[in-house]
Amino acid sequence: ATPTAVMVATGVGANNGVLIKGGDALERAQMVKYVIFDKTGTLTQGKATVTTVKVFTGMERGEFLTLVASAEASSEHPLGKAILQYARHFHFFDESSTTNGTLNDAKELSSGWLHDVSDFSALPGRGVQCFIDGKRILVGNRKLLSENGIDISTEVENFVVELEESAKTGILVAYDDVLTGVLGVADPLKREASVVIDGLHKMGVIPVMVTGDNWRTARAVAKELGIQDVRAEVMPAGKADVVRSFQKDGSVVAMVGDGINDSPALAAADVGMAIGAGTDIAIEAADYVLMRYNLEDVITAIDLSRKTFSRIR
Ligand code: ADP
Ligand code: MG
Numbered sequence: 053a054t055p056t057a058v059m060v061a062t063g064v065g066a067n068n069g070v071l072i073k074g075g076d077a078l079e080r081a082q083m084v085k086y087v088i089f090d091k092t093g094t095l096t097q098g099k100a101t102v103t104t105v106k107v108f109t110g111m112e113r114g115e116f117l118t119l120v121a122s123a124e125a126s127s128e129h130p131l132g133k134a135i136l137q138y139a140r141h142f143h144f145f146d147e148s149s150t151t152n153g154t155l156n157d158a159k160e161l162s163s164g165w166l167h168d169v170s171d172f173s174a175l176p177g178r179g180v181q182c183f184i185d186g187k188r189i190l191v192g193n194r195k196l197l198s199e200n201g202i203d204i205s206t207e208v209e210n211f212v213v214e215l216e217e218s219a220k221t222g223i224l225v226a227y228d229d230v231l232t233g234v235l236g237v238a239d240p241l242k243r244e245a246s247v248v249i250d251g252l253h254k255m256g257v258i259p260v261m262v263t264g265d266n267w268r269t270a271r272a273v274a275k276e277l278g279i280q281d282v283r284a285e286v287m288p289a290g291k292a293d294v295v296r297s298f299q300k301d302g303s304v305v306a307m308v309g310d311g312i313n314d315s316p317a318l319a320a321a322d323v324g325m326a327i328g329a330g331t332d333i334a335i336e337a338a339d340y341v342l343m344r345y346n347l348e349d350v351i352t353a354i355d356l357s358r359k360t361f362s363r364i365r
Pocket of ligand 1: 091092124127129131132175176177178179180191192193221222223262263264265266286287288
């Protein structure tokens, strides 16, 4: 392709919200064999919502939700935010009122309804831990609980499995070292996700999904989308290793992600695509920025490269 063709393609991309950082990036995209997608916030909307609350002890539901929300109050994680929002809604949203209910702003905003917590720590890929009145509270996945010596009964395990098989994430809660309850969280797929996966298959490109979420939820999501290759329970630092494993035989690999967690993988990929006006770090690590927050632009980007370099396969 001539320098003019590259310039034209870059302009066409920009008009479609696809920012291409240089001619090399534009050229590499035509040869992509694998596109590795981050799950949360990339294939899914990243808008987690609590769909299920189950308490396994005699604790009252409202008290359970206050405890969990208090533990998650300092969390930056979308799951933590979803839980806090749900608990707030449970306590302050008056369903009986006419216009979709009303919020009791003063109390809600004061966060005076939350317990004081001490020694909060966020444990990447696992969950959170803190103390309330000297009692430890753990909120997160199985790994978090088992690492802390909390028993998961068959009843609880079965309940979590059921959530995961319906593509939800099960969040386990141990209070004072007793497994107290489980929350189910759903994160809907982006509308265009399955069309884009089909489109990639048709172009001879293999889609892959990578996630820190558990295997069962990951498989359920992948199945809905028609993605055959899944890597789950990947720790935040591990996503770049997944990229490198696909590059081993010389294949050209694209990575599509949105978060801070994804930036090492975006940098490791031959073609890193940051989706949305995401985090600065992700944008910096990427070769492409897909400004419209739409997965169809992954296809637009590959097409543009193929057309520019006249390698339509
Ligand atoms: P993803 O790649 O899907 O964004 P993360 O690495 O952020 O995954 O998290 C992996 C898993 O760790 C989550 O699916 C969840 O089970 C658990 N987890 C992480 N942070 C939290 C939190 N704040 N509250 C509850 N669970 C959490
Ligand atoms: Mg993400």
